[in-house]
Amino acid sequence: MNLHEFLVPPAETARREGPNTRIVMSSRVRLARNLKGLAFPGWAKKAERIRALDQIRPAVETLPQMAGAFSESMDNLNALDKQILVERHLISREHAAKNAGSGLVLNREESLCVMINEEDHLRMQALRPGLQLKQAWAAIDAVDSKLEKKLDYAFNAELGYLTACPTNLGTGIRVSAMLHLPGLVLAEQINQIIQAVNKLGLAVRGLYGEGTEALGNVFQVSNQMTLGESEPEIVERLNKVLAQIIEHEENARGTLQEKKPKTVCNHIGRAYGILANAHSISSKETMNLLSFLRLGVDLGMFPEMERGLVDELFILTQPAHLQKNFSEKLGADERDLLRADMLRERLRSVSRPVNPPVKLDKPSEE
Amino acid sequence: MMCCICKEKEATVHLTQIAAEKMQKVDLCEDCAKQKGVNDPAGFSLADMLLGLGASQEMEQAAGGSHLKCPHCGFTQADFKKAGRLGCAHCYDTFSEGLEGLLKTMHKGTRHKGKIPAALRESQDLAARLKQLQKRLDKAVAEEDFEQAALARDEIKSTKEKIAEITAP
Numbered sequence: 114m115n116l117h118e119f120l121v122p123p124a125e126t127a128r129r130e131g132p133n134t135r136i137v138m139s140s141r142v143r144l145a146r147n148l149k150g151l152a153f154p155g156w157a158k159k160a161e162r163i164r165a166l167d168q169i170r171p172a173v174e175t176l177p178q179m180a181g182a183f184s185e186s187m188d189n190l191n192a193l194d195k196q197i198l199v200e201r202h203l204i205s206r207e208h209a210a211k212n213a214g215s216g217l218v219l220n221r222e223e224s225l226c227v228m229i230n231e232e233d234h235l236r237m238q239a240l241r242p243g244l245q246l247k248q249a250w251a252a253i254d255a256v257d258s259k260l261e262k263k264l265d266y267a268f269n270a271e272l273g274y275l276t277a278c279p280t281n282l283g284t285g286i287r288v289s290a291m292l293h294l295p296g297l298v299l300a301e302q303i304n305q306i307i308q309a310v311n312k313l314g315l316a317v318r319g320l321y322g323e324g325t326e327a328l329g330n331v332f333q334v335s336n337q338m339t340l341g342e343s344e345p346e347i348v349e350r351l352n353k354v355l356a357q358i359i360e361h362e363e364n365a366r367g368t369l370q371e372k373k374p375k376t377v378c379n380h381i382g383r384a385y386g387i388l389a390n391a392h393s394i395s396s397k398e399t400m401n402l403l404s405f406l407r408l409g410v411d412l413g414m415f416p417e418m419e420r421g422l423v424d425e426l427f428i429l430t431q432p433a434h435l436q437k438n439f440s441e442k443l444g445a446d447e448r449d450l451l452r453a454d455m456l457r458e459r460l461r462s463v464s465r466p467v468n469p470p471v472k473l474d475k476p477s478e479e
Numbered sequence: 480m481m482c483c484i485c486k487e488k489e490a491t492v493h494l495t496q497i498a499a500e501k502m503q504k505v506d507l508c509e510d511c512a513k514q515k516g517v518n519d520p521a522g523f524s525l526a527d528m529l530l531g532l533g534a535s536q537e538m539e540q541a542a543g544g545s546h547l548k549c550p551h552c553g554f555t556q557a558d559f560k561k562a563g564r565l566g567c568a569h570c571y572d573t574f575s576e577g578l579e580g581l582l583k584t585m586h587k588g589t590r591h592k593g594k595i596p597a598a599l600r601e602s603q604d605l606a607a608r609l610k611q612l613q614k615r616l617d618k619a620v621a622e623e624d625f626e627q628a629a630l631a632r633d634e635i636k637s638t639k640e641k642i643a644e645i646t647a648p
Binding site: 149150151152153155156232257258261267268269270271272273274275277278282283284286302305314340341342343344346364 | 591
């Protein structure tokens with residue numbers, strides 16, 4: 114089956130909701146594992162990488178969790194397929210650059226994704242909508258426990274699971290959440306938050322954009338340390354910090370609405386105006402404006418629009434997703450035109466933002 | 480929310496500190512935050528910094544700049560400097576001396592505290608059990624309690640069989 118037929122439409126994935134969806138877009142737990150007796154993928158010769166792939170791939174494919182999964186060798190995916198997987202946050206950019214000797218196994222619901230021969234022999238991840246770190250950990254822990262019966266992991270009683278990079282050593286775990294923080298950005302508090310979170314040994318980075326730039330006000334918070342702490346301890350620590358960030362973001366939004374209502378409405382109104390009426394728009398501008406649209410939904414300024422539509426547009430307006438529907442290769446200028454066409458079309462039925470906002474009951478969340 | 484130090488200005492910096500499992504919250508105004516050095520950039524991003532150049536330099540120093548080479552995969556110190564990644568699982572033995580300091584700065588501890596593969600955990604448990612049984616046997620023999628000794632001997636035999644079962648390919 115080809116990848117495009119397999120992938121769940123963004124219209125569906127973007128509408129999956131979990132706890133704290135207003136701020137936490139998704140949760141992810143990743144484990145790194147390697148096989149005993151084989152060099153790590155970055156150092157192994159091609160033949161050795163293929164040997165590892167041939168051992169791992171059937172073991173992963175036959176997991177009960179992977180019934181009906183999509184499984185492919187990376188050299189059978191073209192550049193566009195790979196880019197689409199990256200834009201959906203299913204594989205890393207590094208993995209997209211791999212070819213023969215690397216593979217991918219993705220389950221039907223797109224909640225489990227295993228990269229074979231990325232930086233480590235196995236990079237397996239569980240994804241959940243909203244804030245569900247514990248659930249994601251339980252899911253990937255179960256996959257790992259099944260796999261360890263079929264594969265001989267490189268494990269050392271002192272150092273734990275051995276990984277290509279010493280930063281992943283021990284548990285090999287990376288617990289992360291994707292956060293939408295427009296309130297903290299508008300209130301110019303985001304840098305303080307980032308610094309405070311860094312001080313706690315956690316990493317914060319912009320999810321889109323290069324370097325420190327955080328397009329669309331989307332940030333990823335994750336643990337840095339993997340050795341000397343158990344997996345549940347790491348999950349719990351992240352949960353505590355995330356609860357704090359969520360509270361700060363809600364406070365920032367509340368304060369902004371109270372103290373600078375015009376500034377907030379201006380940002381949201383302009384974002385709507387441009388997205389719904391532009392005839393050419395870059396991916397960067399689109400993401401920054403979609404962020405305000407999402408904030409507008411959260412604040413009750415678009416009573417009829419679903420948050421899911423904004424999240425869907427976050428995916429559909431990315432370069433590879435635009436290119437997908439056209440056979441000839443599009444240039445950046447052409448993509449900007451098509452992106453604007455699509456946004457106008459999709460936002461045609463969305464009414465202008467209302468002011469004052471409709472009072473929303475805050476969803477009952479933990 | 481008022482600043483909890485000067486109690487005059489609006490708090491815009493909200494810090495949460497987790498130390499020894501206790502969460503502490505501090506709300507500061509911009510000025511007090513500056514005074515307290517909250518924005519001091521030198522205090523942050525330790526791990527990120529170490530990930531880069533710091534890591535390989537530290538390793539080189541610890542290893543006395545020697546030309547260590549992994550006997551299993553041929554990976555060298557210089558390769559680590561280039562890639563920032565190791566060659567194979569055995570590299571952790573080969574370069575253990577240099578890595579130790581690095582791991583200390585990078586992680587919470589230097590000893591794994593998390594998940595252990597079930598088969599390994601089981602064989603560890605059985606090995607501990609075996610030791611215990613051996614002691615019991617020795618004691619019983621010394622005390623000429625042959626009934627107990629026979630029991631212990633039988634259990635040792637079955638435990639050994641279980642270990643062989645697990646470790647068999």
